[in-house]
Amino acid sequence: MFELSGFFGVLLLVLDIWAIISIVGSTASTGSKVLWVLLVVLLPLVGFLIWFVAGPRSANANV
Template identity: 60%
Template sequence: MLEITGLGGLILLALDIWAIVSVVGSATTTGKKVLWVLLILILPLLGFIIWLIAGPRPLRA
């Protein structure tokens, strides 16, 4: 059971890093970027889900 929990934590960490990189690369204001990053850092799972639904989208090249 410990291995499954550890794997889930690593997956969540990777998803949170991906979300933070996407927020930083988005076209929104700096203040909103800071709030989104704080939300993702303080509430990793819930913050990621909220970002996935309502978060700023990254700029497309």
């Protein structure tokens, strides 16, 4: 099985936390937020990549 450790593991953890904070702060419905958070938590690398491409952004991410 594929395993990330060391620096890349910590980096993935930080990116996943950033994604979860962004999801919770988004204007998406509660059900949608729950599904996105579950995806990121259960599949950290794949879930983050899918969220990065197609997920909801936080309400203040107008940059």
